[in-house]
Amino acid sequence: MKPRRGGGAHEFPGPARESRWRRLVRYLPPLPNLVFSLPSVLYPAVRTLRFPLIGLFVGLVLMTAPVMARADAYEEVNQKLHAGRYAEAQTQAERYLQGKPRDPQMRYLLGLVQRASDKPDAALETFLRLTTEYPELPEPHNALASLxxxxxxxxxxxxxxxxxxxxxxxxxxxxxxxxxxxxxxxxxxxxxxxxxxxxxxxxxxxxxxxxxxxx
Incomplete structure (x- = not known):
């Protein structure tokens, strides 16, 4: 039976549409088999794809490791500051700054330690340098105001x-x-x-x- 024309689109009668759908289903492989029906020539490409992904993951870990290490260093100094262990906090902050002398966060923490340990002149100098080098940071300005x-x-x-x-x-x-x-x-x-x-x-x-x- 020929399809009827109507509205510019082809419409199939019920029986014809059903038989056409059944014929189409017979040619579709079961869904699980689709994964394993890839040509064998593609297997090496699929296998090698894993290694760039692993490399990307390792690269991301290596990139975030320094950030996590810095966060841990900040937290340790901050904890010692709030615990009143000023000498330890200052020693750790100064040791850290030997490798990263321009780090504003650690320099700010050092200034807080100096202020808390009754070294206002040293704290004033620390905050003054921070406000000069990083005027966009509000916290050093506020700390300087308190001094x-x-x-x-x-x-x-x-x-x-x-x-x-x-x-x-x-x-x-x-x-x-x-x-x-x-x-x-x-x-x-x-x-x-x-x-x-x-x-x-x-x-x-x-x-x-x-x-x-x-x-």
């Missing part, structure tokens, strides 16, 4: 915090520290104003409302 603030150099602390925020506008730690610094400076200004001869009850009420106290 300036501890010395009473609030202007330099403010500038460092503003640099940290410019480097990362959503850096919450620097934003909070800048707010605290501004409150401290405001308290100093208010208290200085209250020392004047003229009594300023409005200013005194404002100071009390802000929870500030003047000596």
């Amino acid at each position: 300036y603030a501890s010395r009473g150099d609030y202007e330099q602390a403010r500038l460092s915090l503003e640099r940290a925020i410019r480097a990362r506008p959503d850096y919450a730690t620097a934003l909070e520290n800048l707010g605290d610094l501004q409150l401290h400076l405001a308290q100093q200004a208010y208290c200085q104003a209250l020392k004047g001869k003229a009594r300023n009850e409005k200013l005194r009420a404002r100071v009390q409302a802000l929870g500030m106290t003047c000596p």
